[in-house]
Each structure stands twice: as structure tokens, then as C-alpha cells.
Amino acid sequence: MMGRRWFGMDGRQFASGVLVVSMALLAVPSHAGPKNGVIGVINGGGNPELGKADAKTMCIVCHGADGISPVNGFPDLAGQWPQYLLKELHNFASKKRDDPLAKGTMIDAVKTIHGETEMQDLVAFFSSLAPPKAKPVPTKTKDLAMWKAGKNIFYGGIRATDVPACEACHSATGAGIPPEFPRLAGQNKTYLVEQLTYFHDGTRANDPNGIMRDIAGRLDKQEILALATFIPTLSGGAPTTRLPASQRR
Numbered sequence: 001m002m003g004r005r006w007f008g009m010d011g012r013q014f015a016s017g018v019l020v021v022s023m024a025l026l027a028v029p030s031h032a033g034p035k036n037g038v039i040g041v042i043n044g045g046g047n048p049e050l051g052k053a054d055a056k057t058m059c060i061v062c063h064g065a066d067g068i069s070p071v072n073g074f075p076d077l078a079g080q081w082p083q084y085l086l087k088e089l090h091n092f093a094s095k096k097r098d099d100p101l102a103k104g105t106m107i108d109a110v111k112t113i114h115g116e117t118e119m120q121d122l123v124a125f126f127s128s129l130a131p132p133k134a135k136p137v138p139t140k141t142k143d144l145a146m147w148k149a150g151k152n153i154f155y156g157g158i159r160a161t162d163v164p165a166c167e168a169c170h171s172a173t174g175a176g177i178p179p180e181f182p183r184l185a186g187q188n189k190t191y192l193v194e195q196l197t198y199f200h201d202g203t204r205a206n207d208p209n210g211i212m213r214d215i216a217g218r219l220d221k222q223e224i225l226a227l228a229t230f231i232p233t234l235s236g237g238a239p240t241t242r243l244p245a246s247q248r249r
């Protein structure tokens with residue numbers, strides 16, 4: 001995958017991204033998978049039972065008891081990699097992530113978490129839940145065309161504007177690659193549009209080396225909508241960088 005063309009086309013542009021990717025690949029234990037148990041090992045000791053009790057009073061009103069958000073446009077947390085969840089909570093706490101939606105929601109919600117141990121328990125709880133299911137592929141002609149356009153970008157990038165394939169970092173199944181690259185599979189469309197737009201505008205600026213700001217900065221509104229139409233239909237599954245063409249949905 002390092003030989004993928006657009007990574008090579010402008011060495012400097014994506015050098016930092018590629019470095020992070022290769023480090024992440026080295027860090028993926030051979031047994032890593034999105035189904036948990038394994039995650040308990042990676043996650044470094046948070047207690048999901050205690051986290052569940054805390055989440056009940058502090059988080060589930062917005063993120064759901066099963067980690068699937070009842071509010072359209074709020075993220076599903078279920079099955080997300082624990083290292084990513086923990087990083088985001090630290091970023092909200094330090095206001096490094098303070099995009100327009102975070103203001104008045106997470107910036108306040110993190111203040112209710114009492115210390116690092118409680119934060120790790122919450123993370124252990126949400127990451128242990130069954131991830132969101134793949135949404136059905138749209139059937140209306142116009143939506144299906146959007147979906148196909150999104151699929152092409154996800155697996156092939158956009159050569160003309162140097163947009164890399166999303167699968168390089170988020171995995172061909174959308175499962176992400178821990179520790180840095182979050183799971184996207186099954187995530188809700190509205191949330192994806194919001195976050196890609198925030199990265200595009202630079203109002204979300206907590207991505208390492210500005211990777212996502214660089215990529216989303218090259219996407220226009222239609223491309224963002226196309227990606228947000230395709231990504232929720234991904235099933236997740238074990239992180240992998242390439243899938244045989246026959247298995248790509």
C-alpha cells in the first residue's frame with residue numbers, strides 16, 4: 001500500500017501521513033480485531049462495568065445506552081478503538097478539539113468526568129459495545145450514484161486533487177487501524193458530513209500532523225456528501241489495508 005500512487009506523487013505532502021501509517025501498522029498486534037476481548041487487552045485496564053454506571057448518568061442521553069447515538073449527527077461510540085476515544089476525550093478537555101458542535105456538548109460533558117481512571121472506565125465501556133451495523137446501500141438512483149462516487153474515493157482517492165484513498169488509514173472495511181485511525185464503518189451520515197466539513201474548514205484541528213485537515217481541505221461539498229453516503233454502509237470487520245476487489249462492497 002505504501003506504493004500507492006498518490007502517496008508517492010508528492011513525497012513531502014504525505015510523508016508524515018505515511019510515516020504514521022507505517023508506525024500504526026507495526027503497532028497492530030496480529031490478533032487485533034474489532035470484536036472486543038482483544039480490545040480489553042489493548043485498552044490498558046479501564047473497567048467497563050464501572051464505566052457503564054458512569055455513562056448512565058453522564059453520557060447515554062446523547063450517545064445511547066448501547067453506544068449508538070439516539071441523536072442524528074451525534075457520533076456512535078460503540079466498538080470504537082479505545083485509544084482513539086481516550087485521545088478525543090483528552091482533546092475536548094484541553095479544548096484542542098473545540099469545533100462548533102463540540103462547543104456546548106462535549107466541552108461541557110468532559111467536565112463531568114472525575115479524573116483519568118473514570119475516563120478510562122468510560123472508554124472501556126463504550127469500546128466494548130457491539131459496533132454500529134452497516135446501513136443499507138441506498139436504492140434511489142440519485143443516492144446510489146452518490147454512494148458509488150463515495151466508494152470510488154474511499155478506495156481510490158482522487159488523483160486530480162491528490163486526495164489519498166481513505167482505506168489506506170481507515171482500513172478497507174472501515175474498521176480503522178488502532179491506535180491512531182478511528183473506525184468509520186456504520187457511523188451516521190450527518191456526523192460524517194459535519195466532521196469532514198470541520199476538518200475542511202480547519203475548525204476541527206486536533207488531527208495529528210493536520211492529516212485530516214489536509215485531506216478534507218481538498219474535498220468539495222459534493223465529495224464530502226458522497227463519502228458520507230458510502231461510509232455508513234461499510235461493515236467494519238477486521239482491519240486490513242486491502243481487500244480483494246470481489247469482497248469490496
Ligand code: HEC
Pocket residue numbers: 055058059060061062063073074075076077085086088089097099100101102104105106109110112113122123182194
Ligand atoms: C449533550 C450531549 C453529549 C453528552 C452528554 C456527551 N456527549 Fe460525547 N459527543 C457529543 C457530540 C455532539 C459529539 C461530537 C462533537 C464534535 O463535533 O466534536 C461527541 C463526541 C464524543 C466523542 C468523540 C467521538 C469521535 O468519534 O470522535 C467521544 C469519545 C465522546 N463524545 C464521549 C462522551 C462521553 C464519555 C460522555 C460522558 C462523559 C459524553 N460523550 C457525553 C455529545 C455529547
Ligand code: HEC
Pocket residue numbers: 017018021075087153154163164165166167168169170180181182183184192195196206207208211212215227
Ligand atoms: C494518512 C492517514 C489518513 C487518511 C488517508 C485518511 N484519514 Fe481520516 N483520519 C485520520 C486520522 C489520524 C484521524 C483521527 C484524527 C484525530 O486524532 O482526531 C482521522 C479521522 C477521520 C474522521 C473523524 C472520525 C470521528 O469519529 O470523528 C473522519 C470522518 C475521517 N477521518 C474520514 C476520512 C475520509 C473520508 C478519508 C478519505 C477521503 C480519510 N479519512 C483518509 C487519518 C487518515
